[in-house]
Amino acid sequence: MEFELIQLNVEDRWATVTINRPDVRNALNAQVLEEMKEALDEVGQREDVDGVIFTGAGEKAFAAGADIKQLRDKEALDALSPGMQAMYDKLADFEKPTIAMINGVAAGGGCELALACDIRVASTKAKIGLPELNLGIIPGAGGTQRLTRLVGKGKAVEMILRGKLIAAEEAHRIGLVNDVVEPEALEKKTQEITADISAKGPLAVRLAKMVVIRGADSNLESAQLLEKLAQAVAFQSDDKYEGTSAFLEKRKPNFQGK
Secondary structure, three states, X not given: OOOOOEEEEEEXXXXXXXXXXXXXXXXXXXXXXXXXXXXXXXXXXXOOOOEEEEEEOOOOEEEXXXXXXXXXXXXXXXXXXXXXXHHHHHHHOOOOOEEEEEOOEEEOHHHHHHHHOXXXXXXXXXXXXXXXXXXXXXXXXXXXXXXXXXXXXHHHHHHHHHOOOEEHHHHHHOOOOOEEEOHHHHHHHHHHHHHHXXXXXXHHHHHHHXXXXXXXXXXXXXXXXXXXXXXXXXXXXXXXXXXXXXXXXXXXXXXXXX
16 A cells, blocks of 8 residues: 555564654644554554554654644534544554654654554653643643553643653653663664564464553453453463463464464
8 A cells, every 4th residue: 555644664574654744743634644544454454464663754753743734724523523533542442562663752643642552662862742732722632541541640730731842761750651762772672672572472462452451441350351351262272372382392482363
């Protein structure tokens, strides 16, 4: 599939989606969101893809947020349309693991894109935040909720009300990003994470992601029941037999994802 505003590349069983608008700091307009949705649909069906990495073109920005020119013309009913929130919900619900490789500024919708991913790895040059209140609006693509669940209500309220971007090191300290590395080490660190994940049983990876995400918004009893049911599926899989056999035979497992 050909894209105009993003690039899709598959290497070592991981797809990389690169927002390719460096001249406007990879701002997220309607076309970018639609192309990202199409990319997810494509890689979701590919058996040669274990997960997806999101990043931005150039060295300055991961994604600087919504396209302000489009945003200025929005009206009340536009906020009720699926839009960016629906795209990020699709990303958060994606069966395969997702990683935000934050190479620069991740502001507004760019921060919300990173929040919708499972894992966030940031360059020391990255700055992250939700400055929407400076424009007279609020974060509207999951930011108020996903940020709160990651860093807690107090810190989320402070970040949103002050509308400032925080440095990568501070984002790491509060649990907003998982790792911070120098810019030249960003791809290598991301590849280390993808290699670790790809070495695991694919079915177990998907089940674990589902249980953690769905269970986090459930009561403990319901979440543990979901865990048991997912484990029952894993116990019945060929991957379970292969993984345990490989361990006992002291060899590398050959998982098939079933």
